[in-house]
Amino acid sequence: MSLPETVRLSPTPEDYAYTFGGRAPLVTVQPGTVVELTTEDCFGGKVRGTGDLPSQVCVFPYLNPVTGPIAVAGAEPGDVLAVHFAEITPAREYGVSSTFPHFGALTATHTTAMLHAPLEERVWVYELDAKAGVCRFRARNSGFTVDLPLDPMHGTVGVAPAAGEVLASITPGAHGGNLDTPEMRAGTTAYFRVNVEGGLLAIGDGHARQGEGEVCGTAVEAAMRTTVIVDLVKGGGPAWPRLENDDFLISTGSARPLEDAFRISQHDLVGWTGDLLGLDQLDAYQLVSQAGLAPAANVCDTNYTMVAKLPKTLLGRARAYDGLHDRLRRTAEAYLRHR
Amino acid sequence: MSLPETVRLSPTPEDYAYTFGGRAPLVTVQPGTVVELTTEDCFGGKVRGTGDLPSQVCVFPYLNPVTGPIAVAGAEPGDVLAVHFAEITPAREYGVSSTFPHFGALTATHTTAMLHAPLEERVWVYELDAKAGVCRFRARNSGFTVDLPLDPMHGTVGVAPAAGEVLASITPGAHGGNLDTPEMRAGTTAYFRVNVEGGLLAIGDGHARQGEGEVCGTAVEAAMRTTVIVDLVKGGGPAWPRLENDDFLISTGSARPLEDAFRISQHDLVGWTGDLLGLDQLDAYQLVSQAGLAPAANVCDTNYTMVAKLPKTLLGRARAYDGLHDRLRRTAEAYLRHR
Amino acid sequence: MSLPETVRLSPTPEDYAYTFGGRAPLVTVQPGTVVELTTEDCFGGKVRGTGDLPSQVCVFPYLNPVTGPIAVAGAEPGDVLAVHFAEITPAREYGVSSTFPHFGALTATHTTAMLHAPLEERVWVYELDAKAGVCRFRARNSGFTVDLPLDPMHGTVGVAPAAGEVLASITPGAHGGNLDTPEMRAGTTAYFRVNVEGGLLAIGDGHARQGEGEVCGTAVEAAMRTTVIVDLVKGGGPAWPRLENDDFLISTGSARPLEDAFRISQHDLVGWTGDLLGLDQLDAYQLVSQAGLAPAANVCDTNYTMVAKLPKTLLGRARAYDGLHDRLRRTAEAYLRHR
């Protein structure tokens, strides 16, 4: 096995994108390329302490910067752009979280419009200890502290949308984007349908960890150093982003209301399962109904996201995308070992 | 430790209830009593083979029979009725599932009203092997089979509603009812707010297993032999049903749209966590946001249900309801050992 | 034309019902009977001035009293119980409205659960001038006043629910109940499916007027003196309540999310239109799409309600329920003239 080509991508502040679509690629890579990249946190790195209120230190719409876009040579509409996360490491020794005026699941928002004044805007700073694998929560209004498992991931991963649309990086959808699912961790392969030449992958919004649903609207936001392998499958692009890890097939759906996000993800998983196992639609529906998992990803963004998971133990010898995940997983391990 | 008093409850067909509320208790028990009970499946046992279409063999509204109600001596409005599931065992060697006209998450329904004809009504029969711990799925339109882990649970557990309401047993809500969460398995304690004298607990709708979301509308439906301990805490009844197992605090919310079910469950978990850890509301909101899990329970019933889970490792020495779950767990183990 | 039999129904405070279902009838009438009845306002008459905050003077669940139930002789499940509103007159010279903690469309509620403190609870008293046909709004925090047209109606009209359910009078649904549509005014006939012997009609929650959507959660709440004609059609009960006035066929749908209420009402109107005009489903769908109106009824109750309206000018000679509305309208006019 020869190691893949490697590209490094460390954007300057001017390089960051705040949309999917509408931007020329920063770099074009061949399928199979390893990309070592850095990402800034969703606040652009401007929230560094509990006194840095996001609504004061950040300037709309310069929130949630993404690194990219990365064009993949040969990617055409309808193809699958695959991105395998080999490694995601916090770039600083802290992460931050906050409430934000009229953003989150348990507050009135600009669309769930109400007459309430915003909740208090409050910032929490977490110490990240990569060696110990923990991030430390400190209550702001009491002495309580507790260590949570470090579980680094990217909230925002996607490609340029279809139909000439340009979408803010805070929006999740059929193009991916701000899915905010904890499943987007190292060891996972994500599959996106290519909508424009080159696909135009971008990645950002690292989280040291997040709960399912991201109920307060932000995770433990952290700048990241991330290693991915970018690959391409001709044809067969899925209607909605899919993920795969060693244990699960994972479909995503992003929409409102939340039951539509659920429906999309389950509908996709039923189709995917049926295709892999040669089941008709109702038999696949039945199998997913009894064997599937359905955690919330985010219930705070401009679309909500649910994921639908099926244990790969049910698949027998069937392999999604011809075993691409397994190959990328092995390549990633080899790369990291020899780096 | 002396073993608790034991009551047996095996309803005849005429005994089954189809509502929460509106029924006199079948039995009154003292707090701490073990109840060994049997439940029929949601089809009233009438679906026994793939030719038994539910819409033909069942008669609306005689669906989803529940065993009970069981009154708890001394239970008054505002109290907590606790029910610990010691054991849930399939009563037959098969379970059944089906699609059902205009019922389920990926079909038009009577409320998500559309012009589509119903999906095909199809029945699946699962072989249950309690010893091997598996239930076998057989595709109807191909030779595919696969063994799924047996994971017995009750879809429907609740008490009489508040405000004099009587609700069909297929409805989940603040009174519990048809929550259809796989968390309602042996080893779990459920807590309900008492709304009427005696509380009036009823239990039914056993599932040999179910996926999260119960997307096709039915689980692997099975008659059960179930052992519970019924207990009472004076005062402190939660607004919505709560569950606890050895590893998690679990809040539930049942509403439409699904984000409201999510909001209720997270709101309750934020309050519960804050109470147990002495955190103010925003600190608890933050902690739950980063540490919580949020799987779907059902997205097919008359209300949808989400659960919100917090790992008990975060609680330090704090114990919900003064450690009631641990005590019931130990009592249940002792009871089962000596039975 | 001989005048119909007349029954008077003036409940004492103990007579009021707070649910649909679960109550014995106060009176049984023959089809075609005129009932002259009185109703209390949704606060039970306890809010009489701006200092009477509902959360302090009312006791849950004793809200929204309804007058009835009225059994109709011969009514059997599946029939149509028709109620024609001949006259609705405010019983007092004032009406009241209020915000109420965690109730309304622009506030967090117990199901759209959030961390906000309730909005201010504030009461408005409207002077009602039946002769001038106005109700006067007075701002509480400024000297602004304005006269609004008096437009008396009943928010809550319904029958006993199906499947043995008993539902709080604040809930709208397939049985009617708290529909809170301004269409329920004098000159309108409402049609309900009978679910139990006698049907068990109840009426309450008079509004001197209300806006579409009832956004703050309450209308100009007023005790009423109301004259209805109660009638019966054997068979043909509609799945959801329907209304008819001289100008429109009106279908209702009550559900969450609001698009499901919309879907139900449109689905019913498509079916009704197709039946009356002999159109197939898609032709009726098309006609309703271009000719229908779709105002909100309430977006604040435990279910939301939308109505779907079709101008009767499109119907040619077709008449709903064999022209029952026209006959009841004429009878009502004769009755009122000769009373």
Added chain:
Amino acid sequence: MSLPETVRLSPTPEDYAYTFGGRAPLVTVQPGTVVELTTEDCFGGKVRGTGDLPSQVCVFPYLNPVTGPIAVAGAEPGDVLAVHFAEITPAREYGVSSTFPHFGALTATHTTAMLHAPLEERVWVYELDAKAGVCRFRARNSGFTVDLPLDPMHGTVGVAPAAGEVLASITPGAHGGNLDTPEMRAGTTAYFRVNVEGGLLAIGDGHARQGEGEVCGTAVEAAMRTTVIVDLVKGGGPAWPRLENDDFLISTGSARPLEDAFRISQHDLVGWTGDLLGLDQLDAYQLVSQAGLAPAANVCDTNYTMVAKLPKTLLGRARAYDGLHDRLRRTAEAYLRHR
């Protein structure tokens, strides 16, 4: 009164835009300019008979062409771009409507994802008689015909979105776009917040008429000859599009679920009413609750749209935007008289 400057805009097929944002202006006009423009129907004029199924003759994403964008000289972010509809006249003697696979309110869609096959795709052709003011519906599966009032309007009117987004012309939102409300007829002034230099107004999707909710997904789609006056108010741009006619103030909200569209529109109308009448928030909330109307606009597009209407009779001498609507109305009448 001198007549305003006039600009004519008749796009060739290559000129049409399919997005809001992402396009250079076709023309730049001074505030107060009359623009006489033509628009193609939502099918790009390709559906001309009942055999022209949209899914076969149209090519995604080349649906819903809009005419523009039109830049307004001096328009800066935060300003109000006002567009008064002086005249909207069907350009052909027919309009068309259709069902479309997985589009509409009473069908499964790509986001309300279900397992149903699409409904039948069927086209209806309406004869438009501008002189008689009618459009004639002909059932496809029977001999039924009926004349509906002609009520020409534009479904799609908006400006470039904020935050660098480019949105498909089928999407309604804070930038306007595909609001699909019958209120957008001649005699109405629409107000949009300017998000980019010039504002970049575009107009399309003429309807000979539509029902509220546009339940089947399409209206009586028609190419139009339309006269507008485009104007500018410095500062004060509303968060969501507003409309005004001689009788009503109208706020819009576009979101999912439908209750959020309702909330946005009501929230905006409460604020607008309070500003104009000097009422505090709760007094304005109360007044809108009792006096407002709330019809559906569309319940089929990528966001749903509700409108909130307040009778201008309540306003006394208060005038929105300093009486701009009245001035534009008079100017339009003078222009049309002297043209």
